[in-house]
Amino acid sequence: MxxxxxxxxxxxxxxxxxxxxxxxxxxxxxxxxxxxxxxxxxxxxxxxxxxxxxxxxxxxxxxxxxxxxxxxxxxxxxxxxxxxxxxxxxxxxxxxxxxYEKSIDEWFVRIYEPAVEGGFSKKELDDAKMMMRIVARIMNxxxxxxxxxxxxxxxxxxxxxxxxxxxxxxxxxxxxxxxxxxxxxxxxxxxxxxxxxxxxxxxxxxxxxxxxxxxxxxxxxxxxxxxxxxxxRFISRLEDVLRASRQGATLKEIYEKVYFESTSNPYIPYRLVHPLNQLISYLRYLESEGYVAKSGNRWMSFSEKI
Ligand SMILES: [Zn+2]
Missing domain, CATH: 3.60.15.10 (Ribonuclease Z/Hydroxyacylglutathione hydrolase-like)
Incomplete structure:
Protein backbone atom coordinates (compact mmCIF):
# COMPACT_ATOMS: atom_id res chain seq x y z
CA MET A 1 0.00 0.00 0.00
CA TYR A 100 -24.34 23.65 -2.24
CA GLU A 101 -26.14 26.93 -2.73
CA LYS A 102 -28.78 25.76 -0.31
CA SER A 103 -26.14 24.88 2.21
CA ILE A 104 -24.68 28.38 1.84
CA ASP A 105 -28.14 29.76 2.58
CA GLU A 106 -28.22 27.60 5.70
CA TRP A 107 -24.87 29.00 6.76
CA PHE A 108 -26.36 32.43 6.47
CA VAL A 109 -29.45 31.46 8.40
CA ARG A 110 -27.06 30.45 11.17
CA ILE A 111 -25.13 33.72 11.23
CA TYR A 112 -27.64 36.26 9.90
CA GLU A 113 -29.63 37.06 13.00
CA PRO A 114 -26.72 37.20 15.46
CA ALA A 115 -24.64 39.17 12.93
CA VAL A 116 -27.30 41.85 12.31
CA GLU A 117 -28.05 42.08 16.00
CA GLY A 118 -24.31 42.24 16.66
CA GLY A 119 -23.68 45.28 14.44
CA PHE A 120 -23.08 43.95 10.88
CA SER A 121 -25.08 45.61 8.10
CA LYS A 122 -27.58 43.56 6.11
CA LYS A 123 -25.94 44.78 2.88
CA GLU A 124 -22.53 43.57 3.97
CA LEU A 125 -23.97 40.11 4.69
CA ASP A 126 -26.06 39.96 1.52
CA ASP A 127 -23.03 40.90 -0.60
CA ALA A 128 -20.96 38.17 1.01
CA LYS A 129 -23.75 35.64 0.46
CA MET A 130 -24.09 36.60 -3.19
CA MET A 131 -20.36 36.18 -3.78
CA MET A 132 -20.32 32.76 -2.13
CA ARG A 133 -23.28 31.66 -4.25
CA ILE A 134 -21.50 32.80 -7.42
CA VAL A 135 -18.41 30.78 -6.49
CA ALA A 136 -20.63 27.76 -5.70
CA ARG A 137 -22.43 28.03 -9.04
CA ILE A 138 -19.24 27.78 -11.12
CA MET A 139 -18.28 24.60 -9.28
CA ASN A 140 -19.44 21.27 -10.55
CA ARG A 233 -4.36 27.40 19.25
CA PHE A 234 -8.10 26.81 19.67
CA ILE A 235 -7.73 27.58 23.39
CA SER A 236 -5.77 30.76 22.71
CA ARG A 237 -8.41 31.83 20.17
CA LEU A 238 -11.09 31.20 22.80
CA GLU A 239 -9.08 33.34 25.23
CA ASP A 240 -8.82 36.09 22.58
CA VAL A 241 -12.63 36.07 22.49
CA LEU A 242 -12.78 36.21 26.29
CA ARG A 243 -10.41 39.21 26.37
CA ALA A 244 -12.30 40.99 23.61
CA SER A 245 -15.56 40.69 25.54
CA ARG A 246 -14.11 41.53 28.99
CA GLN A 247 -15.89 44.90 29.20
CA GLY A 248 -18.95 43.75 27.25
CA ALA A 249 -18.85 43.88 23.44
CA THR A 250 -21.07 43.34 20.41
CA LEU A 251 -20.38 40.52 17.95
CA LYS A 252 -18.89 43.04 15.52
CA GLU A 253 -16.59 44.54 18.13
CA ILE A 254 -15.34 41.07 19.11
CA TYR A 255 -14.94 40.12 15.45
CA GLU A 256 -12.87 43.22 14.75
CA LYS A 257 -10.57 42.54 17.69
CA VAL A 258 -10.15 38.81 17.14
CA TYR A 259 -9.99 38.85 13.34
CA PHE A 260 -8.31 42.21 12.93
CA GLU A 261 -6.53 41.36 9.66
CA SER A 262 -9.65 39.87 8.14
CA THR A 263 -11.66 43.07 8.38
CA SER A 264 -9.28 44.92 6.05
CA ASN A 265 -11.07 43.15 3.19
CA PRO A 266 -14.48 42.02 4.40
CA TYR A 267 -15.99 41.62 0.94
CA ILE A 268 -14.05 38.48 0.14
CA PRO A 269 -16.73 36.08 1.40
CA TYR A 270 -14.41 33.67 3.16
CA ARG A 271 -12.97 36.56 5.12
CA LEU A 272 -16.35 37.47 6.58
CA VAL A 273 -18.52 34.39 6.62
CA HIS A 274 -16.14 31.74 7.87
CA PRO A 275 -14.64 33.76 10.74
CA LEU A 276 -18.13 34.90 11.68
CA ASN A 277 -19.34 31.31 11.72
CA GLN A 278 -16.40 30.34 13.85
CA LEU A 279 -16.84 33.25 16.22
CA ILE A 280 -20.47 32.25 16.76
CA SER A 281 -19.32 28.67 17.46
CA TYR A 282 -16.76 30.02 19.94
CA LEU A 283 -19.30 32.17 21.75
CA ARG A 284 -21.82 29.32 21.92
CA TYR A 285 -19.13 27.05 23.34
CA LEU A 286 -18.01 29.66 25.90
CA GLU A 287 -21.63 30.33 26.86
CA SER A 288 -22.37 26.62 27.36
CA GLU A 289 -19.24 26.26 29.51
CA GLY A 290 -20.19 29.29 31.63
CA TYR A 291 -17.39 31.64 30.51
CA VAL A 292 -19.57 34.29 28.88
CA ALA A 293 -23.14 35.54 29.05
CA LYS A 294 -25.13 37.68 26.70
CA SER A 295 -27.18 40.67 27.74
CA GLY A 296 -29.05 42.54 25.00
CA ASN A 297 -26.66 42.57 22.05
CA ARG A 298 -23.49 42.52 24.15
CA TRP A 299 -21.37 39.58 25.25
CA MET A 300 -19.60 39.76 28.58
CA SER A 301 -16.85 37.42 29.74
CA PHE A 302 -16.21 36.45 33.34
CA SER A 303 -12.54 35.57 33.00
CA GLU A 304 -9.68 35.76 30.50
CA LYS A 305 -8.47 32.20 30.90
CA ILE A 306 -9.91 28.81 30.08
ZN1 LIG B 1 -13.89 22.11 5.01
Missing part, protein backbone atom coordinates in the same frame (compact mmCIF):
# COMPACT_ATOMS: atom_id res chain seq x y z
CA UNK A 2 1.36 3.36 -1.02
CA UNK A 3 0.20 6.85 -0.08
CA UNK A 4 0.78 9.58 -2.64
CA UNK A 5 0.07 13.09 -1.25
CA UNK A 6 -0.95 15.77 -3.75
CA UNK A 7 -1.56 19.47 -3.24
CA UNK A 8 -4.35 20.80 -5.46
CA UNK A 9 -4.12 24.61 -5.70
CA UNK A 10 -7.14 26.92 -5.35
CA UNK A 11 -7.94 28.50 -8.74
CA UNK A 12 -7.62 32.32 -8.81
CA UNK A 13 -11.41 32.98 -8.77
CA UNK A 14 -11.66 31.27 -5.40
CA UNK A 15 -9.90 34.27 -3.87
CA UNK A 16 -7.24 32.52 -1.79
CA UNK A 17 -4.16 32.55 -3.96
CA UNK A 18 -1.31 30.38 -2.82
CA UNK A 19 -3.55 28.00 -0.85
CA UNK A 20 -4.65 24.54 -1.81
CA UNK A 21 -6.27 21.29 -0.69
CA UNK A 22 -4.31 18.22 0.30
CA UNK A 23 -5.57 15.25 -1.62
CA UNK A 24 -4.27 11.68 -1.45
CA UNK A 25 -3.99 8.71 -3.72
CA UNK A 26 -3.89 5.42 -1.82
CA UNK A 27 -2.73 2.55 -3.95
CA UNK A 28 -2.80 -1.17 -3.36
CA UNK A 29 -1.27 -3.70 -5.75
CA UNK A 30 -4.06 -3.00 -8.26
CA UNK A 31 -6.77 -0.81 -6.82
CA UNK A 32 -6.35 2.90 -6.35
CA UNK A 33 -8.53 5.25 -4.33
CA UNK A 34 -8.45 8.98 -3.84
CA UNK A 35 -9.25 10.86 -0.65
CA UNK A 36 -10.63 14.35 -1.37
CA UNK A 37 -10.03 15.94 -4.74
CA UNK A 38 -9.41 19.67 -4.39
CA UNK A 39 -11.11 22.26 -6.54
CA UNK A 40 -11.91 21.87 -10.23
CA UNK A 41 -10.08 23.83 -12.92
CA UNK A 42 -8.20 23.14 -16.18
CA UNK A 43 -4.79 23.15 -14.53
CA UNK A 44 -5.94 20.88 -11.73
CA UNK A 45 -7.49 18.38 -14.16
CA UNK A 46 -4.21 18.09 -16.05
CA UNK A 47 -2.27 17.71 -12.80
CA UNK A 48 -4.55 14.95 -11.43
CA UNK A 49 -4.60 13.08 -14.73
CA UNK A 50 -0.85 13.07 -14.78
CA UNK A 51 -0.58 11.98 -11.12
CA UNK A 52 -3.11 9.17 -11.69
CA UNK A 53 -1.36 7.95 -14.80
CA UNK A 54 1.91 7.67 -12.91
CA UNK A 55 0.34 6.07 -9.81
CA UNK A 56 -1.99 3.48 -11.35
CA UNK A 57 -1.95 3.85 -15.13
CA UNK A 58 -5.09 6.00 -14.81
CA UNK A 59 -7.14 3.54 -12.75
CA UNK A 60 -9.28 5.01 -9.99
CA UNK A 61 -11.77 2.84 -8.07
CA UNK A 62 -13.24 5.19 -5.50
CA UNK A 63 -13.19 8.80 -4.37
CA UNK A 64 -13.74 9.09 -0.61
CA UNK A 65 -14.77 12.53 0.61
CA UNK A 66 -13.92 13.53 4.16
CA UNK A 67 -16.75 16.10 4.19
CA UNK A 68 -19.02 18.10 1.92
CA UNK A 69 -17.01 21.27 1.34
CA UNK A 70 -16.44 22.36 -2.21
CA UNK A 71 -12.65 22.54 -1.89
CA UNK A 72 -12.69 18.81 -1.12
CA UNK A 73 -15.08 17.49 -3.78
CA UNK A 74 -14.55 19.99 -6.63
CA UNK A 75 -12.89 17.57 -9.05
CA UNK A 76 -14.93 14.51 -8.04
CA UNK A 77 -17.54 14.87 -10.77
CA UNK A 78 -14.92 15.18 -13.51
CA UNK A 79 -12.93 12.21 -12.18
CA UNK A 80 -16.07 10.08 -11.84
CA UNK A 81 -16.93 10.72 -15.50
CA UNK A 82 -13.40 10.05 -16.66
CA UNK A 83 -12.56 6.94 -14.60
CA UNK A 84 -15.91 5.56 -13.38
CA UNK A 85 -14.71 5.86 -9.77
CA UNK A 86 -17.54 5.73 -7.27
CA UNK A 87 -17.87 8.83 -5.07
CA UNK A 88 -18.57 8.19 -1.40
CA UNK A 89 -19.58 10.55 1.38
CA UNK A 90 -21.06 10.26 4.89
CA UNK A 91 -24.83 10.68 4.67
CA UNK A 92 -24.76 13.57 7.16
CA UNK A 93 -22.72 15.68 4.74
CA UNK A 94 -24.34 14.61 1.47
CA UNK A 95 -26.71 17.61 1.72
CA UNK A 96 -23.76 19.74 0.59
CA UNK A 97 -23.53 17.83 -2.68
CA UNK A 98 -27.29 17.96 -3.32
CA UNK A 99 -27.41 21.72 -3.19
CA UNK A 141 -21.10 19.20 -7.81
CA UNK A 142 -21.22 15.42 -8.38
CA UNK A 143 -24.70 14.12 -9.15
CA UNK A 144 -23.98 10.43 -8.72
CA UNK A 145 -22.58 9.38 -5.39
CA UNK A 146 -23.05 6.80 -2.64
CA UNK A 147 -23.68 7.68 0.98
CA UNK A 148 -22.77 5.66 4.04
CA UNK A 149 -23.14 5.74 7.80
CA UNK A 150 -20.10 3.56 8.30
CA UNK A 151 -17.73 2.43 5.61
CA UNK A 152 -15.32 -0.47 5.20
CA UNK A 153 -13.52 -0.90 1.91
CA UNK A 154 -11.14 -3.63 0.86
CA UNK A 155 -8.08 -2.45 -0.99
CA UNK A 156 -6.11 -5.52 -2.14
CA UNK A 157 -5.84 -6.92 1.38
CA UNK A 158 -5.79 -3.52 3.07
CA UNK A 159 -8.92 -2.16 4.64
CA UNK A 160 -10.12 1.41 4.78
CA UNK A 161 -12.52 2.21 7.64
CA UNK A 162 -14.43 5.40 8.26
CA UNK A 163 -14.37 7.11 11.65
CA UNK A 164 -16.75 9.92 12.66
CA UNK A 165 -14.95 13.22 13.25
CA UNK A 166 -17.69 15.85 13.67
CA UNK A 167 -16.97 19.49 14.50
CA UNK A 168 -15.81 21.19 11.30
CA UNK A 169 -19.00 19.88 9.71
CA UNK A 170 -21.42 17.54 11.45
CA UNK A 171 -20.75 14.77 8.91
CA UNK A 172 -16.95 15.04 8.78
CA UNK A 173 -15.24 11.65 8.75
CA UNK A 174 -11.73 10.31 8.67
CA UNK A 175 -10.55 7.28 6.70
CA UNK A 176 -8.35 4.89 8.65
CA UNK A 177 -5.67 2.88 6.86
CA UNK A 178 -3.36 0.97 9.23
CA UNK A 179 -2.02 3.42 11.82
CA UNK A 180 -2.81 6.45 9.66
CA UNK A 181 -5.97 8.49 9.25
CA UNK A 182 -7.00 10.90 6.52
CA UNK A 183 -8.98 13.51 8.38
CA UNK A 184 -9.88 16.32 5.95
CA UNK A 185 -10.55 19.52 7.89
CA UNK A 186 -11.08 17.86 11.27
CA UNK A 187 -7.59 19.07 12.16
CA UNK A 188 -7.41 22.57 10.75
CA UNK A 189 -4.57 24.72 12.05
CA UNK A 190 -6.70 26.85 14.39
CA UNK A 191 -7.95 28.73 11.34
CA UNK A 192 -11.60 29.16 10.63
CA UNK A 193 -14.90 27.43 10.39
CA UNK A 194 -15.79 24.92 13.05
CA UNK A 195 -19.51 24.33 13.42
CA UNK A 196 -19.37 22.75 16.86
CA UNK A 197 -16.34 23.36 19.03
CA UNK A 198 -17.33 20.86 21.72
CA UNK A 199 -17.45 18.09 19.11
CA UNK A 200 -14.19 19.38 17.62
CA UNK A 201 -12.33 18.97 20.93
CA UNK A 202 -13.55 15.35 21.16
CA UNK A 203 -12.48 14.81 17.55
CA UNK A 204 -8.97 16.10 18.30
CA UNK A 205 -8.73 13.61 21.18
CA UNK A 206 -9.73 10.77 18.86
CA UNK A 207 -7.12 11.81 16.30
CA UNK A 208 -4.32 11.65 18.87
CA UNK A 209 -4.35 7.84 18.83
CA UNK A 210 -3.07 7.80 15.25
CA UNK A 211 0.61 7.89 14.39
CA UNK A 212 0.01 9.83 11.21
CA UNK A 213 -2.84 12.25 10.64
CA UNK A 214 -3.12 13.31 7.01
CA UNK A 215 -4.73 16.75 7.05
CA UNK A 216 -6.81 18.51 4.39
CA UNK A 217 -4.76 21.70 4.20
CA UNK A 218 -1.24 22.82 5.07
CA UNK A 219 1.29 20.67 6.88
CA UNK A 220 0.75 16.92 6.55
CA UNK A 221 0.99 14.35 8.03
CA UNK A 222 0.50 15.63 11.57
CA UNK A 223 1.66 13.78 14.68
CA UNK A 224 0.29 13.84 18.26
CA UNK A 225 2.43 16.92 19.08
CA UNK A 226 0.96 18.87 16.17
CA UNK A 227 -2.52 18.01 17.47
CA UNK A 228 -1.60 19.28 20.95
CA UNK A 229 -0.39 22.51 19.35
CA UNK A 230 -3.59 22.76 17.35
CA UNK A 231 -5.69 22.32 20.46
CA UNK A 232 -3.59 25.03 22.11
Missing amino acids: EIIPLVIPFPAEFGRAGKGTNSYLVKGSEKCIMIDTGLDGEGNRAYINDALKRASGGRLDAILLTHGHIDHYGLASYLHQKTGAVIMINDKDSCYLDA APKEYTTFKELRLDLDGWTVDSIDLPGHTMGSVGYVVGDAVFCGDAALDGGVNVLDLKEEFVTLQKLKIFKKVYAGHGKTPLGPQDLEALEG
Whole structure:
Protein backbone atom coordinates (compact mmCIF):
# COMPACT_ATOMS: atom_id res chain seq x y z
CA MET A 1 0.00 0.00 0.00
CA GLU A 2 1.36 3.36 -1.02
CA ILE A 3 0.20 6.85 -0.08
CA ILE A 4 0.78 9.58 -2.64
CA PRO A 5 0.07 13.09 -1.25
CA LEU A 6 -0.95 15.77 -3.75
CA VAL A 7 -1.56 19.47 -3.24
CA ILE A 8 -4.35 20.80 -5.46
CA PRO A 9 -4.12 24.61 -5.70
CA PHE A 10 -7.14 26.92 -5.35
CA PRO A 11 -7.94 28.50 -8.74
CA ALA A 12 -7.62 32.32 -8.81
CA GLU A 13 -11.41 32.98 -8.77
CA PHE A 14 -11.66 31.27 -5.40
CA GLY A 15 -9.90 34.27 -3.87
CA ARG A 16 -7.24 32.52 -1.79
CA ALA A 17 -4.16 32.55 -3.96
CA GLY A 18 -1.31 30.38 -2.82
CA LYS A 19 -3.55 28.00 -0.85
CA GLY A 20 -4.65 24.54 -1.81
CA THR A 21 -6.27 21.29 -0.69
CA ASN A 22 -4.31 18.22 0.30
CA SER A 23 -5.57 15.25 -1.62
CA TYR A 24 -4.27 11.68 -1.45
CA LEU A 25 -3.99 8.71 -3.72
CA VAL A 26 -3.89 5.42 -1.82
CA LYS A 27 -2.73 2.55 -3.95
CA GLY A 28 -2.80 -1.17 -3.36
CA SER A 29 -1.27 -3.70 -5.75
CA GLU A 30 -4.06 -3.00 -8.26
CA LYS A 31 -6.77 -0.81 -6.82
CA CYS A 32 -6.35 2.90 -6.35
CA ILE A 33 -8.53 5.25 -4.33
CA MET A 34 -8.45 8.98 -3.84
CA ILE A 35 -9.25 10.86 -0.65
CA ASP A 36 -10.63 14.35 -1.37
CA THR A 37 -10.03 15.94 -4.74
CA GLY A 38 -9.41 19.67 -4.39
CA LEU A 39 -11.11 22.26 -6.54
CA ASP A 40 -11.91 21.87 -10.23
CA GLY A 41 -10.08 23.83 -12.92
CA GLU A 42 -8.20 23.14 -16.18
CA GLY A 43 -4.79 23.15 -14.53
CA ASN A 44 -5.94 20.88 -11.73
CA ARG A 45 -7.49 18.38 -14.16
CA ALA A 46 -4.21 18.09 -16.05
CA TYR A 47 -2.27 17.71 -12.80
CA ILE A 48 -4.55 14.95 -11.43
CA ASN A 49 -4.60 13.08 -14.73
CA ASP A 50 -0.85 13.07 -14.78
CA ALA A 51 -0.58 11.98 -11.12
CA LEU A 52 -3.11 9.17 -11.69
CA LYS A 53 -1.36 7.95 -14.80
CA ARG A 54 1.91 7.67 -12.91
CA ALA A 55 0.34 6.07 -9.81
CA SER A 56 -1.99 3.48 -11.35
CA GLY A 57 -1.95 3.85 -15.13
CA GLY A 58 -5.09 6.00 -14.81
CA ARG A 59 -7.14 3.54 -12.75
CA LEU A 60 -9.28 5.01 -9.99
CA ASP A 61 -11.77 2.84 -8.07
CA ALA A 62 -13.24 5.19 -5.50
CA ILE A 63 -13.19 8.80 -4.37
CA LEU A 64 -13.74 9.09 -0.61
CA LEU A 65 -14.77 12.53 0.61
CA THR A 66 -13.92 13.53 4.16
CA HIS A 67 -16.75 16.10 4.19
CA GLY A 68 -19.02 18.10 1.92
CA HIS A 69 -17.01 21.27 1.34
CA ILE A 70 -16.44 22.36 -2.21
CA ASP A 71 -12.65 22.54 -1.89
CA HIS A 72 -12.69 18.81 -1.12
CA TYR A 73 -15.08 17.49 -3.78
CA GLY A 74 -14.55 19.99 -6.63
CA LEU A 75 -12.89 17.57 -9.05
CA ALA A 76 -14.93 14.51 -8.04
CA SER A 77 -17.54 14.87 -10.77
CA TYR A 78 -14.92 15.18 -13.51
CA LEU A 79 -12.93 12.21 -12.18
CA HIS A 80 -16.07 10.08 -11.84
CA GLN A 81 -16.93 10.72 -15.50
CA LYS A 82 -13.40 10.05 -16.66
CA THR A 83 -12.56 6.94 -14.60
CA GLY A 84 -15.91 5.56 -13.38
CA ALA A 85 -14.71 5.86 -9.77
CA VAL A 86 -17.54 5.73 -7.27
CA ILE A 87 -17.87 8.83 -5.07
CA MET A 88 -18.57 8.19 -1.40
CA ILE A 89 -19.58 10.55 1.38
CA ASN A 90 -21.06 10.26 4.89
CA ASP A 91 -24.83 10.68 4.67
CA LYS A 92 -24.76 13.57 7.16
CA ASP A 93 -22.72 15.68 4.74
CA SER A 94 -24.34 14.61 1.47
CA CYS A 95 -26.71 17.61 1.72
CA TYR A 96 -23.76 19.74 0.59
CA LEU A 97 -23.53 17.83 -2.68
CA ASP A 98 -27.29 17.96 -3.32
CA ALA A 99 -27.41 21.72 -3.19
CA TYR A 100 -24.34 23.65 -2.24
CA GLU A 101 -26.14 26.93 -2.73
CA LYS A 102 -28.78 25.76 -0.31
CA SER A 103 -26.14 24.88 2.21
CA ILE A 104 -24.68 28.38 1.84
CA ASP A 105 -28.14 29.76 2.58
CA GLU A 106 -28.22 27.60 5.70
CA TRP A 107 -24.87 29.00 6.76
CA PHE A 108 -26.36 32.43 6.47
CA VAL A 109 -29.45 31.46 8.40
CA ARG A 110 -27.06 30.45 11.17
CA ILE A 111 -25.13 33.72 11.23
CA TYR A 112 -27.64 36.26 9.90
CA GLU A 113 -29.63 37.06 13.00
CA PRO A 114 -26.72 37.20 15.46
CA ALA A 115 -24.64 39.17 12.93
CA VAL A 116 -27.30 41.85 12.31
CA GLU A 117 -28.05 42.08 16.00
CA GLY A 118 -24.31 42.24 16.66
CA GLY A 119 -23.68 45.28 14.44
CA PHE A 120 -23.08 43.95 10.88
CA SER A 121 -25.08 45.61 8.10
CA LYS A 122 -27.58 43.56 6.11
CA LYS A 123 -25.94 44.78 2.88
CA GLU A 124 -22.53 43.57 3.97
CA LEU A 125 -23.97 40.11 4.69
CA ASP A 126 -26.06 39.96 1.52
CA ASP A 127 -23.03 40.90 -0.60
CA ALA A 128 -20.96 38.17 1.01
CA LYS A 129 -23.75 35.64 0.46
CA MET A 130 -24.09 36.60 -3.19
CA MET A 131 -20.36 36.18 -3.78
CA MET A 132 -20.32 32.76 -2.13
CA ARG A 133 -23.28 31.66 -4.25
CA ILE A 134 -21.50 32.80 -7.42
CA VAL A 135 -18.41 30.78 -6.49
CA ALA A 136 -20.63 27.76 -5.70
CA ARG A 137 -22.43 28.03 -9.04
CA ILE A 138 -19.24 27.78 -11.12
CA MET A 139 -18.28 24.60 -9.28
CA ASN A 140 -19.44 21.27 -10.55
CA ALA A 141 -21.10 19.20 -7.81
CA PRO A 142 -21.22 15.42 -8.38
CA LYS A 143 -24.70 14.12 -9.15
CA GLU A 144 -23.98 10.43 -8.72
CA TYR A 145 -22.58 9.38 -5.39
CA THR A 146 -23.05 6.80 -2.64
CA THR A 147 -23.68 7.68 0.98
CA PHE A 148 -22.77 5.66 4.04
CA LYS A 149 -23.14 5.74 7.80
CA GLU A 150 -20.10 3.56 8.30
CA LEU A 151 -17.73 2.43 5.61
CA ARG A 152 -15.32 -0.47 5.20
CA LEU A 153 -13.52 -0.90 1.91
CA ASP A 154 -11.14 -3.63 0.86
CA LEU A 155 -8.08 -2.45 -0.99
CA ASP A 156 -6.11 -5.52 -2.14
CA GLY A 157 -5.84 -6.92 1.38
CA TRP A 158 -5.79 -3.52 3.07
CA THR A 159 -8.92 -2.16 4.64
CA VAL A 160 -10.12 1.41 4.78
CA ASP A 161 -12.52 2.21 7.64
CA SER A 162 -14.43 5.40 8.26
CA ILE A 163 -14.37 7.11 11.65
CA ASP A 164 -16.75 9.92 12.66
CA LEU A 165 -14.95 13.22 13.25
CA PRO A 166 -17.69 15.85 13.67
CA GLY A 167 -16.97 19.49 14.50
CA HIS A 168 -15.81 21.19 11.30
CA THR A 169 -19.00 19.88 9.71
CA MET A 170 -21.42 17.54 11.45
CA GLY A 171 -20.75 14.77 8.91
CA SER A 172 -16.95 15.04 8.78
CA VAL A 173 -15.24 11.65 8.75
CA GLY A 174 -11.73 10.31 8.67
CA TYR A 175 -10.55 7.28 6.70
CA VAL A 176 -8.35 4.89 8.65
CA VAL A 177 -5.67 2.88 6.86
CA GLY A 178 -3.36 0.97 9.23
CA ASP A 179 -2.02 3.42 11.82
CA ALA A 180 -2.81 6.45 9.66
CA VAL A 181 -5.97 8.49 9.25
CA PHE A 182 -7.00 10.90 6.52
CA CYS A 183 -8.98 13.51 8.38
CA GLY A 184 -9.88 16.32 5.95
CA ASP A 185 -10.55 19.52 7.89
CA ALA A 186 -11.08 17.86 11.27
CA ALA A 187 -7.59 19.07 12.16
CA LEU A 188 -7.41 22.57 10.75
CA ASP A 189 -4.57 24.72 12.05
CA GLY A 190 -6.70 26.85 14.39
CA GLY A 191 -7.95 28.73 11.34
CA VAL A 192 -11.60 29.16 10.63
CA ASN A 193 -14.90 27.43 10.39
CA VAL A 194 -15.79 24.92 13.05
CA LEU A 195 -19.51 24.33 13.42
CA ASP A 196 -19.37 22.75 16.86
CA LEU A 197 -16.34 23.36 19.03
CA LYS A 198 -17.33 20.86 21.72
CA GLU A 199 -17.45 18.09 19.11
CA GLU A 200 -14.19 19.38 17.62
CA PHE A 201 -12.33 18.97 20.93
CA VAL A 202 -13.55 15.35 21.16
CA THR A 203 -12.48 14.81 17.55
CA LEU A 204 -8.97 16.10 18.30
CA GLN A 205 -8.73 13.61 21.18
CA LYS A 206 -9.73 10.77 18.86
CA LEU A 207 -7.12 11.81 16.30
CA LYS A 208 -4.32 11.65 18.87
CA ILE A 209 -4.35 7.84 18.83
CA PHE A 210 -3.07 7.80 15.25
CA LYS A 211 0.61 7.89 14.39
CA LYS A 212 0.01 9.83 11.21
CA VAL A 213 -2.84 12.25 10.64
CA TYR A 214 -3.12 13.31 7.01
CA ALA A 215 -4.73 16.75 7.05
CA GLY A 216 -6.81 18.51 4.39
CA HIS A 217 -4.76 21.70 4.20
CA GLY A 218 -1.24 22.82 5.07
CA LYS A 219 1.29 20.67 6.88
CA THR A 220 0.75 16.92 6.55
CA PRO A 221 0.99 14.35 8.03
CA LEU A 222 0.50 15.63 11.57
CA GLY A 223 1.66 13.78 14.68
CA PRO A 224 0.29 13.84 18.26
CA GLN A 225 2.43 16.92 19.08
CA ASP A 226 0.96 18.87 16.17
CA LEU A 227 -2.52 18.01 17.47
CA GLU A 228 -1.60 19.28 20.95
CA ALA A 229 -0.39 22.51 19.35
CA LEU A 230 -3.59 22.76 17.35
CA GLU A 231 -5.69 22.32 20.46
CA GLY A 232 -3.59 25.03 22.11
CA ARG A 233 -4.36 27.40 19.25
CA PHE A 234 -8.10 26.81 19.67
CA ILE A 235 -7.73 27.58 23.39
CA SER A 236 -5.77 30.76 22.71
CA ARG A 237 -8.41 31.83 20.17
CA LEU A 238 -11.09 31.20 22.80
CA GLU A 239 -9.08 33.34 25.23
CA ASP A 240 -8.82 36.09 22.58
CA VAL A 241 -12.63 36.07 22.49
CA LEU A 242 -12.78 36.21 26.29
CA ARG A 243 -10.41 39.21 26.37
CA ALA A 244 -12.30 40.99 23.61
CA SER A 245 -15.56 40.69 25.54
CA ARG A 246 -14.11 41.53 28.99
CA GLN A 247 -15.89 44.90 29.20
CA GLY A 248 -18.95 43.75 27.25
CA ALA A 249 -18.85 43.88 23.44
CA THR A 250 -21.07 43.34 20.41
CA LEU A 251 -20.38 40.52 17.95
CA LYS A 252 -18.89 43.04 15.52
CA GLU A 253 -16.59 44.54 18.13
CA ILE A 254 -15.34 41.07 19.11
CA TYR A 255 -14.94 40.12 15.45
CA GLU A 256 -12.87 43.22 14.75
CA LYS A 257 -10.57 42.54 17.69
CA VAL A 258 -10.15 38.81 17.14
CA TYR A 259 -9.99 38.85 13.34
CA PHE A 260 -8.31 42.21 12.93
CA GLU A 261 -6.53 41.36 9.66
CA SER A 262 -9.65 39.87 8.14
CA THR A 263 -11.66 43.07 8.38
CA SER A 264 -9.28 44.92 6.05
CA ASN A 265 -11.07 43.15 3.19
CA PRO A 266 -14.48 42.02 4.40
CA TYR A 267 -15.99 41.62 0.94
CA ILE A 268 -14.05 38.48 0.14
CA PRO A 269 -16.73 36.08 1.40
CA TYR A 270 -14.41 33.67 3.16
CA ARG A 271 -12.97 36.56 5.12
CA LEU A 272 -16.35 37.47 6.58
CA VAL A 273 -18.52 34.39 6.62
CA HIS A 274 -16.14 31.74 7.87
CA PRO A 275 -14.64 33.76 10.74
CA LEU A 276 -18.13 34.90 11.68
CA ASN A 277 -19.34 31.31 11.72
CA GLN A 278 -16.40 30.34 13.85
CA LEU A 279 -16.84 33.25 16.22
CA ILE A 280 -20.47 32.25 16.76
CA SER A 281 -19.32 28.67 17.46
CA TYR A 282 -16.76 30.02 19.94
CA LEU A 283 -19.30 32.17 21.75
CA ARG A 284 -21.82 29.32 21.92
CA TYR A 285 -19.13 27.05 23.34
CA LEU A 286 -18.01 29.66 25.90
CA GLU A 287 -21.63 30.33 26.86
CA SER A 288 -22.37 26.62 27.36
CA GLU A 289 -19.24 26.26 29.51
CA GLY A 290 -20.19 29.29 31.63
CA TYR A 291 -17.39 31.64 30.51
CA VAL A 292 -19.57 34.29 28.88
CA ALA A 293 -23.14 35.54 29.05
CA LYS A 294 -25.13 37.68 26.70
CA SER A 295 -27.18 40.67 27.74
CA GLY A 296 -29.05 42.54 25.00
CA ASN A 297 -26.66 42.57 22.05
CA ARG A 298 -23.49 42.52 24.15
CA TRP A 299 -21.37 39.58 25.25
CA MET A 300 -19.60 39.76 28.58
CA SER A 301 -16.85 37.42 29.74
CA PHE A 302 -16.21 36.45 33.34
CA SER A 303 -12.54 35.57 33.00
CA GLU A 304 -9.68 35.76 30.50
CA LYS A 305 -8.47 32.20 30.90
CA ILE A 306 -9.91 28.81 30.08
ZN1 LIG B 1 -13.89 22.11 5.01
